Amino acid sequence: MKLNKRYVRNIRSNLSFYISASVLTMVGLLLFYLFYVAGTGIGKYGDDFFSRNNREDASFTTMDEISGEALSELEKKFDVQLEKERYVNTEEADGKHVRVFRANKNIDLYEMIEGRAPEADDEAVISAGYAENNDIHIGDKVTISGREYKVTGWFLRPDYLYMLENLDDDYKNITTFFLAVLTDDAFDKAFEQPSISYKVIYNDTDNEKDFRLAVNKEYYTLSYLSADENTRITFVHEQADMFILGAWVMLVMLPFITVALISIIIGRKIRSEQKIIGTLSAQGYKRSTLMLHYSLLAVIPGIAGGVLMTIAAMLLSDKFGRLGLADYEPMQPEFKLPILIAAAGIIIPTVIYFIAACLKVNKLLKHDTVELLSGSVGTQSKTHRMLADTKLKVRKKFAVRSVLGNPGRSFVVFLGVFLGAMIVSFSYIFIDSVRAVGSQAMDEFGTFKYEYILNTIQDDTPENADPVMVVAYENTNGKRFSLMGVDKDCERWNLTDSDTGSKCDIEDGWYMSSLCAKIFDVKAGDEFTFRSISSLEEYTVTIKGIIKNGYQNYIVSTRENASKITDIDPSLYNCLLTDESRSFDGDIVQEIITSDTFENQMETMLDEMSGLVYALIIIGAIICIAALYVSINMLVSENANNISMLKVLGYDRRKIDKMVLNGNHLLLIPGLILGMLTGFGAMAWYCDAFVETEGLMIPVAFSLPHILLTICIVTACYFVSLFLVRRKIEKVDMIESLKDNRD
Amino acid sequence: MFIEIKNAKKQYGTGEAAVFALDSVDLSLEKGKVYVILGPSGSGKSTLLNMIGGLDTLDSGELIIDGRNISKADKKALTAYRQEDVGFVFQFYNLIPDLSVEENIEVVADISKSPLDIDEVLKALDIEKYRKRFPKELSGGQQQRVAIGRAMIKNPKLLLCDELTGALDTKSSLAVLKFVEKINQSYGTTIIIITHNEAIADMADSVIKIRDGRIAKIKENTQKKSAAELDL
Numbered sequence: 007m008k009l010n011k012r013y014v015r016n017i018r019s020n021l022s023f024y025i026s027a028s029v030l031t032m033v034g035l036l037l038f039y040l041f042y043v044a045g046t047g048i049g050k051y052g053d054d055f056f057s058r059n060n061r062e063d064a065s066f067t068t069m070d071e072i073s074g075e076a077l078s079e080l081e082k083k084f085d086v087q088l089e090k091e092r093y094v095n096t097e098e099a100d101g102k103h104v105r106v107f108r109a110n111k112n113i114d115l116y117e118m119i120e121g122r123a124p125e126a127d128d129e130a131v132i133s134a135g136y137a138e139n140n141d142i143h144i145g146d147k148v149t150i151s152g153r154e155y156k157v158t159g160w161f162l163r164p165d166y167l168y169m170l171e172n173l174d175d176d177y178k179n180i181t182t183f184f185l186a187v188l189t190d191d192a193f194d195k196a197f198e199q200p201s202i203s204y205k206v207i208y209n210d211t212d213n214e215k216d217f218r219l220a221v222n223k224e225y226y227t228l229s230y231l232s233a234d235e236n237t238r239i240t241f242v243h244e245q246a247d248m249f250i251l252g253a254w255v256m257l258v259m260l261p262f263i264t265v266a267l268i269s270i271i272i273g274r275k276i277r278s279e280q281k282i283i284g285t286l287s288a289q290g291y292k293r294s295t296l297m298l299h300y301s302l303l304a305v306i307p308g309i310a311g312g313v314l315m316t317i318a319a320m321l322l323s324d325k326f327g328r329l330g331l332a333d334y335e336p337m338q339p340e341f342k343l344p345i346l347i348a349a350a351g352i353i354i355p356t357v358i359y360f361i362a363a364c365l366k367v368n369k370l371l372k373h374d375t376v377e378l379l380s381g382s383v384g385t386q387s388k389t390h391r392m393l394a395d396t397k398l399k400v401r402k403k404f405a406v407r408s409v410l411g412n413p414g415r416s417f418v419v420f421l422g423v424f425l426g427a428m429i430v431s432f433s434y435i436f437i438d439s440v441r442a443v444g445s446q447a448m449d450e451f452g453t454f455k456y457e458y459i460l461n462t463i464q465d466d467t468p469e470n471a472d473p474v475m476v477v478a479y480e481n482t483n484g485k486r487f488s489l490m491g492v493d494k495d496c497e498r499w500n501l502t503d504s505d506t507g508s509k510c511d512i513e514d515g516w517y518m519s520s521l522c523a524k525i526f527d528v529k530a531g532d533e534f535t536f537r538s539i540s541s542l543e544e545y546t547v548t549i550k551g552i553i554k555n556g557y558q559n560y561i562v563s564t565r566e567n568a569s570k571i572t573d574i575d576p577s578l579y580n581c582l583l584t585d586e587s588r589s590f591d592g593d594i595v596q597e598i599i600t601s602d603t604f605e606n607q608m609e610t611m612l613d614e615m616s617g618l619v620y621a622l623i624i625i626g627a628i629i630c631i632a633a634l635y636v637s638i639n640m641l642v643s644e645n646a647n648n649i650s651m652l653k654v655l656g657y658d659r660r661k662i663d664k665m666v667l668n669g670n671h672l673l674l675i676p677g678l679i680l681g682m683l684t685g686f687g688a689m690a691w692y693c694d695a696f697v698e699t700e701g702l703m704i705p706v707a708f709s710l711p712h713i714l715l716t717i718c719i720v721t722a723c724y725f726v727s728l729f730l731v732r733r734k735i736e737k738v739d740m741i742e743s744l745k746d747n748r749d
Numbered sequence: 750m751f752i753e754i755k756n757a758k759k760q761y762g763t764g765e766a767a768v769f770a771l772d773s774v775d776l777s778l779e780k781g782k783v784y785v786i787l788g789p790s791g792s793g794k795s796t797l798l799n800m801i802g803g804l805d806t807l808d809s810g811e812l813i814i815d816g817r818n819i820s821k822a823d824k825k826a827l828t829a830y831r832q833e834d835v836g837f838v839f840q841f842y843n844l845i846p847d848l849s850v851e852e853n854i855e856v857v858a859d860i861s862k863s864p865l866d867i868d869e870v871l872k873a874l875d876i877e878k879y880r881k882r883f884p885k886e887l888s889g890g891q892q893q894r895v896a897i898g899r900a901m902i903k904n905p906k907l908l909l910c911d912e913l914t915g916a917l918d919t920k921s922s923l924a925v926l927k928f929v930e931k932i933n934q935s936y937g938t939t940i941i942i943i944t945h946n947e948a949i950a951d952m953a954d955s956v957i958k959i960r961d962g963r964i965a966k967i968k969e970n971t972q973k974k975s976a977a978e979l980d981l
Contacts, residue, residue, distance in 0.1 A: 391849075394881060400848060400855045407847045651843045654804060655857050655899070656832025658825070740804045 031311025121159015284378025426630025427681025491568025
């Protein structure tokens with residue numbers, strides 16, 4: 007069909023539209039692919055890695071050591087696999103913390119990803135994230151317990167893919183903390199009395215309860231942590247699931263919006279061809295032929311954008327996926343874009359553009375052919391009388407009518423600003439919110455400067471410190487929290503009831519942190535049932551009130567009340583709150599929490615995530631510029647006759663800009679405000695939805711400098727688009743356009 | 750002379766497709782007169798009008814209007830020239846559809862240094878009662894009167910009319926031509942009308958015939974008729 011010759015010519019004459027529409031399609035798909043590839047790659051790697059290295063189902067510690075023989079008996083009796091893990095925590099002179107392991111033989115095996123296992127007594131392998139982050143090479147020396155070891159390689163462990171030094175930490179530490187494995191001989195020589203924990207894999211999960219009760223009965227369980235509650239393990243799949251969820255949200259949101267946006271543009275471009283459609287119709291062209299012709303023109307950006315982005319995604323899927331690895335140890339997932347997803351990425355926008363074009367042509371062809379030939383369909387808006395009786399300058403009336411009288415076109419302009427503001431603000435709100443955690447967390451903890459969590463129970467009376475008893479419990483579904491007993495006149499721990507603002511009457515009952523209340527969906531006055539992680543005995547307490555603390559997951563009362571549940575003498579403690587740093591005799595400090603702890607963790611998180619965050623800002627800016635360019639370009643095309651006439655009448659470029667383009671300024675402010683509000687809302691939703699994954703309630707914050715920066719970036723994108731389109735206004739030829747003006 | 754055109758040349762296209770729209774045109778026009786330019790399609794009359802109106806530029810030659818050399822003017826000077834000195838009326842009116850009658854005229858008044866009173870113009874063109882209407886709501890003749898009003902509001906020295914009755918019926922054409930005549934008489938505006946319709950030539954002070962980009966003939970009209978007397 008000769009009509010098909012128009013395809014190439016139409017692309018040539020509307021090249022900027024096809025490029026912009028294709029770019030928009032690509033950017034929309036980019037976000038979907040990026041999140042999908044990262045999520046599926048990480049999830050699959052996690053599954054394979056866990057299976058290959060026999061990831062634990064749980065780990066536990068006991069008061070009495072379990073002998074090798076007893077372990078074998080337990081394995082037989084409860085159909086489980088057990089491993090006695092030996093490790094030591096050391097603090098080196100340079101401030102580095104090392105967790106040194108004797109290599110496990112059955113469960114939670116370490117997997118070398120570079121170099122070889124240690125063979126000599128002066129050799130060690132270390133965790134890969136630390137090695138990479140600190141630029142350590144094979145052959146370099148590391149100090150462990152004051153002695154130098156030659157690094158022979160680095161490894162990953164299934165229970166440390168998310169490198170939390172302490173389970174309660176909110177972000178990984180790969181700057182001052184690492185794992186090390188020595189040869190068995192070297193370990194035994196260096197550490198005579200290592201810490202011991204046990205790893206278990208249940209071949210039959212039905213036996214879990216009986217196994218735990220039996221262990222507690224014989225050896226008294228001190229701690230029990232199932233893999234489902236171990237953030238170092240769960241984070242792999244939680245983050246992978248979050249990426250996949252994000253991908254589908256992106257597919258629904260951004261590509262849908264960009265596709266809707268392009269569909270609107272296609273509709274308007276087809277309307278601008280109504281004279282040709284009318285002419286062809288008058289010549290006897292069938293409705294179906296015309297629909298097919300225009301639909302095939304419309305699918306070009308879908309196919310071009312879809313194919314280009316899919317090829318790019320396939321080629322760059324590894325780079326895409328690695329953007330999602332920021333939080334983990336240097337895992338080696340294979341990032342692939344599945345064929346079906348790639349096909350969906352091409353087909354979905356293409357089909358939507360096809361349908362949009364079909365519907366538009368069909369709608370146009372419902373009009374009288376004469377009407378089409380005159381080009382008058384849809385040219386008179388219902389708002390053309392707006393402001394007719396006002397004394398406003400004609401230029402302003404024209405601008406307002408142009409914006410309000412062309413809702414589709416204005417919506418595209420609005421959407422461009424909105425999407426840009428939403429994505430850019432979301433990125434900055436993420437940065438501000440994470441920083442707010444660092445700066446606000448300690449205020450919610452209390453007035454202490456140091457919180458020392460000890461690995462043994464102490465019975466002395468500490469001076470200038472508040473002693474606290476902290477014991478881990480779990481709810482009936484196995485979700486963990488801390489039960490805390492503090493002195494009733496404790497000043498250093500935050501004991502302010504968030505509802506009343508007065509000091510909690512902890513002698514009279516139990517209070518819960520707001521994070522704990524959120525995780526367990528508990529309100530003041532509710533009963534809360536939980537169980538001992540060792541005996542599985544259940545307890546029920548009434549929560550008197552909530553303490554604002556979005557970073558720690560606990561219930562708190564007096565040491566006496568806590569004693570009634572823990573059965574530990576109220577004079578004992580295993581945690582100290584102090585105003586100054588202090589040293590302890592022996593290796594009894596399990597964890598130190600200071601204001602720096604949180605700030606450092608949050609800054610590390612920002613450093614690691616900065617690639618993804620800034621990529622999002624760039625994507626937001628591209629969407630903003632492309633959408634605005636397409637829509638304003640369309641505005642100029644649709645106003646070519648008016649522009650040429652204004653030129654004839656003696657309007658200079660500046661005045662024409664004011665009249666034709668600057669009306670869109672009206673959309674800039676609402677687009678910015680709504681975009682930023684939506685970005686804020688999206689972050690609030692994210693923080694709320696992922697409280698458990700993140701283990702903290704992130705306060706959603708948007709700083710003034712970042713608000714201004716968002717406004718500047720989006721406004722700059724807007725004016726860049728206007729600047730690009732201005733050249734098109736200059737190109738509008740007075741004589742040619744006037745020739746076209748036939749009514 | 751009000752308008753002096755010397756050896757004006759304008760070529761469109763190149764090589765075998767080259768067309769000389771204006772080929773060594775020399776022309777002198779006086780102030781305050783009505784000129785009609787006649788010629789077949791493609792003869793170069795619209796090109797000549799576009800040059801005089803500052804819509805396009807000559808390849809060579811000179812175009813001096815009221816002592817100002819337009820052929821050497823830059824874009825900015827041409828814009829200023831169109832803004833103050835010249836008014837256009839087109840065959841298809843070229844009104845801005847989103848603006849009412851009053852607003853279409855105001856759009857020019859807004860950028861003019863000393864515009865005429867809009868009420869006076871609306872009254873003179875007998876379109877006062879349509880001032881709040883929009884182009885779509887008017888007949889062709891009424892729209893053309895609005896276009897004349899828009900051209901006249903700036904009180905230009907020169908009014909250029911390109912086939913101004915080409916889309917109108919006889920009655921409307923006569924009415925429009927009467928208004929053009931009235932403008933010439935009331936404001937002393939120099940008027941150049943391009944047309945195919947030889948009958949209109951009778952109302953001109955001078956008739957210029959143009960063919961293949963050249964001036965074929967210039968005829969002084971000794972028996973000039975008023976617009977009302979025209980036999981269209």
